[in-house]
Amino acid sequence: MLDLATVTLASLFAGFVDAIVGGGGLILIPALFSVFPTAPPATLLGTNKGAAVWGTAWSTVQFARRVTLPWSALAPAAVAALAGSLAGAWTVTLVSPGGLRKALPFILLAVLAYTLARKDMGRVHAPHLGPRATATAASGIGVLIGFYDGFFGPGTGSFFVFLFVRLLGFDFLHASASAKLLNSATNFAALVLFALKGHVWWHAALVMAVANVAGSLLGTRLALKHGAGFVRGVFIAVVGALILKTGYDAFVRP
Template identity: 40%
Template sequence: MSGLSPVAHGLLFLAGFAGGFIDAIAGGGGLITVPALLATGMPPQVALGTNKLQSSCGTAIAVWRYSKAGLTKSPGLWLAVALSFLASMAGAQAVSVLNKDLLKQLIPWLLAAVAIYTALNRRFGIDSGKQKMSPVIFAILFGIVIGFYDGFFGPGTGSFWTLATVALLGLDLKGATGYTKAANLASNLGSLAIFLSHGSVHFSAAGAMIGGQLIGARLGAGLVVRKGAGLIRPVFLAVVFAMTAKLLWDALAR
């Protein structure tokens, strides 16, 4: 692909900043970064691979910040991280073999259910709840399933992790965000390895976005540590509703 103009690199920096900020708080930064990459004219596969590289850097900063704040100590988390990494590689490899059409139709409705459940349950994630599943079983089940999904398709990965950790592990939204980001980083890196092996990454575009990501992710993670669930819940709801609307619009447009 031909080189991008300085203006394009500047706009990608801003998109990386906005995506990193939103992603660190509630996930869904790809709603900003993927369209920005596609707007440069790069092929969809390269846009997705480039997005995985730049978002991995921002997510790594958020995970580091959450780790320092003690939000990555949940039992079973590092098993979920390891399995998410491996499963996402399998998911990325399966893209060329399996049909995504069913997921494209199903995921918007699942995300809508997440949004409605969260909106109606006003205490969702405000306080720690009751643990309903063994952390090890949870890590094995969701590490494999959500990790594979992130490598294969991806939209809503963070939302599904957040809902699962609050509902089944009893974490509050602050702890759920730390768990989600660590697992999400692993699946990003696993699928990124596959994109790199296929040459589907635009490095200069990724470099511009990484600069913005690092700043945005650090600011967003800092706000989560200071503000907690009071900040996360409204941003989480806004992101899930926006992602649902976008995916439904894409489905109707097709």
């Protein structure tokens, strides 16, 4: 019971962070591996998806009620993200992600440095592409980051947010809201694959899902209340934490 309570609390906090800017896996996945060190990694990753997909989906609904989103662009992008995630998950069965694992901290560092250097980036919502170009670009982002999520995963939500801000001219609030839809698609694709392989502890995942949704509700309300500047600040903090975590995993941890 104590083990389940610990990961449920982690799921609550993960849902909170994930709703604002992504990065909930930074909290929940290490908690699962710490509490259940002898469990198969695929089962822990599948259980994480079994909890996280509900919080992300709930956050998408909440954002959609309050933020105007370009659904004509995001719908095909979500399908592209789902397809990319499935392709990435299939590829990881053939190719080791070891090289990407070592490159990831440097990629995240570049994202952080760029965001800090461009102090006004993402503060104003100013999409600069036409409807068709927006749909094409969003679908490209969806399939690229969706593939990454299926192949490796850490920081998926943050990459979605950054690219929506940088390439499409969204502010951080609209980018975060859009990222939730695409991340829901990639989470769902991964969950289906894990479930078909029997790698989900449903008894734990469902309890954690309730906590994840509760955290998601709190995080979404804060993001909507405080706007793009607040989301930008959380984005910087989460990317900084991801740099430390992925750097440790790649170069320090045996």
